Amino acid sequence: MYSPPQFEETDETVLRALIEAHPLGLLFSTAASEAMANPVPFLVSVRDGATVLRAHLSKANPQWRHIQDGAHVLVVFQGADSYVTPSWYASKAEHGKVVPTWNYAMVQARGSASVHEGADWLGPQVAELTDRHEAERPEAWKVNDAPEAFVAAQLRGIVGIEIAVTELTGKWKVSQNRPEADRRGVQAGLSAEGETAMAGLVGDRGGLHNDKVKP
Numbered sequence: 001m002y003s004p005p006q007f008e009e010t011d012e013t014v015l016r017a018l019i020e021a022h023p024l025g026l027l028f029s030t031a032a033s034e035a036m037a038n039p040v041p042f043l044v045s046v047r048d049g050a051t052v053l054r055a056h057l058s059k060a061n062p063q064w065r066h067i068q069d070g071a072h073v074l075v076v077f078q079g080a081d082s083y084v085t086p087s088w089y090a091s092k093a094e095h096g097k098v099v100p101t102w103n104y105a106m107v108q109a110r111g112s113a114s115v116h117e118g119a120d121w122l123g124p125q126v127a128e129l130t131d132r133h134e135a136e137r138p139e140a141w142k143v144n145d146a147p148e149a150f151v152a153a154q155l156r157g158i159v160g161i162e163i164a165v166t167e168l169t170g171k172w173k174v175s176q177n178r179p180e181a182d183r184r185g186v187q188a189g190l191s192a193e194g195e196t197a198m199a200g201l202v203g204d205r206g207g208l209h210n211d212k213v214k215p
Contacts, residue, residue, distance in 0.1 A: 001108050001169060006177055009170030015107045016051060018079045018170065019044040023132075025075040027055070027161075029113070031066040038063055040161070042075065043129055051165040053109060054125050056158045064159045067113040073163060079105035080197035088189035090181035103174050103186075103198055110167040116160030119152065125160055174201040 009015060019025070019042065028037045040055045053075060057064045067073055086098035116122065127143045134140040143151060175186045183202055190199035 001106070001171055003169070003171045004177075007171050007173045009105075009107075009172050012051065012168055015168050015170045016044050016046070018105060018107045019053075019077050019109075022077050022079050025053070025055075025077045025109070027063065028074040028076070029063055029066045029071055031071065034066075036063045036066055040075075041129060041133075042077075043125070043132065051109065051168055053111070053161075053163040053165060055129075055161045056122060056125060057161060059157055059159055064115055064161065067161070068115040070112050070114060073111065073113045075109045075163065077107040077109070079107070080195075080201060081105070082190055082195045082198040084175065084186055085189065088182070088185040089178065090185050091179060103202065105170070105172045105174065105201060107168065107170045109163065109165045111163045111165040113161055113163045116162060119155050121160050122155045122158060126155065126158075172201065172205055174198065174205045176205050 023041050023043070024039050025042050026037055027040045028035065030036070038057070038061060040057065043054045045052050045054070081102065081104035084101045084103050086092050086100055089098045092098045123143075130141070130143050134142070175183045178186070187199050187202045190196075190202065
């Protein structure tokens with residue numbers, strides 16, 4: 001990923017936080033010169049100091065056969081993103097030498113994938129993934145709310161994917177390369193349009209305020 005130094009994010013705690021907040025990753029793999037990509041919800045954790053990603057795929061999805069022998073894969077996680085109009089820049093009125101752009105936060109994870117079959121691995125993964133996204137609901141659904149035989153049949157139809165991450169890179173392109181007056185204009189414009197997540201990132205990364213905003 002092309003990333004000028006002012007946009008780089010290297011703190012793995014911050015990178016994992018974006019994955020936690022935006023867990024639907026695009027899983028890329030290649031086999032015999034054939035490229036595949038599928039959106040998959042992931043769990044992220046740390047094991048022995050290294051980042052680990054876990055997910056599952058339908059057995060009908062051929063991608064798991066691409067990666068069952070420890071293939072190298074790439075997963076892309078997209079955080080907040082927003083179009084930026086040059087009309088928000090103070091410098092537009094000064095000299096007019098401005099153009100539109102796009103702000104975004106992104107994490108890319110590379111590593112070796114392994115495939116897991118069987119309820120011993122899949123059951124806990126599915127339960128943890130479910131609990132992660134049901135936790136804040138007033139009537140949280142649990143896997144064991146469904147009939148046991150039904151759940152067992154569903155588990156037989158999927159395979160687990162585990163990725164030992166060897167490279168985790170991040171890019172926060174949030175107007176850091178613009179003068180302060182332009183950054184303030186972008187932040188105000190985004191806020192007015194309801195793009196509060198990106199407005200917060202522009203303020204935080206641009207040094208305009210110290211608010212802690214979810215990636």
